[in-house]
Amino acid sequence: MVIPAAIITVVASLVFAGSDRTRRTKRYRPGRPYDFQPIWFLASPEQVNGVPAAADDHHQRAIAAPVLEDSTGHRVLPGPVGGASDSW
Amino acid sequence: MTAGELGHAADTVVGEPNAVADGPFSTRQLLRLDEALRSADLQTGLTFSVYIGELDAPTRESAEKLHKQIEDADHAVLIAVSPNQRKLEIVTGNEARKRISDRDAKLAGLSMAAAFAGGDLAGGILSGIDQLASHAGRH
Numbered sequence: 001m002v003i004p005a006a007i008i009t010v011v012a013s014l015v016f017a018g019s020d021r022t023r024r025t026k027r028y029r030p031g032r033p034y035d036f037q038p039i040w041f042l043a044s045p046e047q048v049n050g051v052p053a054a055a056d057d058h059h060q061r062a063i064a065a066p067v068l069e070d071s072t073g074h075r076v077l078p079g080p081v082g083g084a085s086d087s088w
Numbered sequence: 089m090t091a092g093e094l095g096h097a098a099d100t101v102v103g104e105p106n107a108v109a110d111g112p113f114s115t116r117q118l119l120r121l122d123e124a125l126r127s128a129d130l131q132t133g134l135t136f137s138v139y140i141g142e143l144d145a146p147t148r149e150s151a152e153k154l155h156k157q158i159e160d161a162d163h164a165v166l167i168a169v170s171p172n173q174r175k176l177e178i179v180t181g182n183e184a185r186k187r188i189s190d191r192d193a194k195l196a197g198l199s200m201a202a203a204f205a206g207g208d209l210a211g212g213i214l215s216g217i218d219q220l221a222s223h224a225g226r227h
Contacts, residue, residue, distance in 0.1 A: 026111075026112055026113075026114070027112060027207065027209075028112045028171050028204075028207060028209040029207050030174070030204065030205055030206075030207055033172065034112070034171035034172045036107070036110065036111050036112055036140075036141075037107030037110070037111070037141070038107070038139065038140065038141020038142060039107050039108055039111050039139070039140050039141060040137065040138070040139045040140075040141075040154075041121055041122070041125060041137060041138040041139075041140075042125065042135070042136075042137040042138075042158075043122075043125045043126045043128075043129040043135070043136065043137075044129075080181075080182045081152055081155060081161075081179050081180060081181060081182065081185065082179075082180045082184075082185030082188075082189075082190045082193065083165075083166075083177065083178040083179040083180045083185070083190065083193045084177075084178045084190055084193035084194035084196075084197040085147070085148055085175070085176065085177050085178075085197070086175075086176045086194070086197040086198060086200070086201040087173075087174050087175050087176065087201065088174050088176070088201040088202070088204045088205040
């Protein structure tokens with residue numbers, strides 16, 4: 001009687017020692033809140049400036065640009081910058 | 089791991105060094121990220137940077153604003169990741185987009201998003217930098 005109780009106690013203590021739910025893990029997990037400070041990595045940090053003043057004025061157009069497509073029919077983002085967006 | 093190496097990695101980050109130490113990455117991941125950025129910059133002649141954090145409501149515009157803050161933005165490539173919004177934006181400058189087409193960026197974005205969906209933040213970013221740099225070619 002004592003031996004099964006001892007085993008149960010040992011196993012239970014091992015289980016609860018391993019799962020400290022209050023401690024926040026550092027790893028990102030999808031669906032869990034990510035509450036770290038924003039970070040920005042660059043090979044040389046001195047390359048980041050403040051926002052250039054009135055940089056947008058340069059690209060104001062009287063009419064909206066048409067939707068640009070490349071040869072395969074994919075949309076090319078109009079404007080001076082390119083790239084892509086995605087979500088998961 | 090030496091203290092010197094750690095300082096070197098923290099060097100590449102804009103903002104509070106504590107934000108990096110308390111961030112989601114281990115020291116080993118930070119070092120690999122640092123190495124990836126350096127070699128991508130050196131190989132392509134473009135400026136690669138990675139932002140991880142909250143982006144304002146139209147995420148595309150917000151990422152483009154960040155991209156404008158980089159010196160010589162025309163040659164800069166910004167990878168902006170917002171884990172809370174589950175959004176990823178790749179912004180290439182006017183010159184950079186001639187070497188990394190929007191389709192190449194989309195392809196890199198797809199594989200990054202797949203890694204993020206599996207919870208691998210550092211791995212996704214590393215493979216994204218690698219793919220974008222190889223699409224850009226040598227300068």
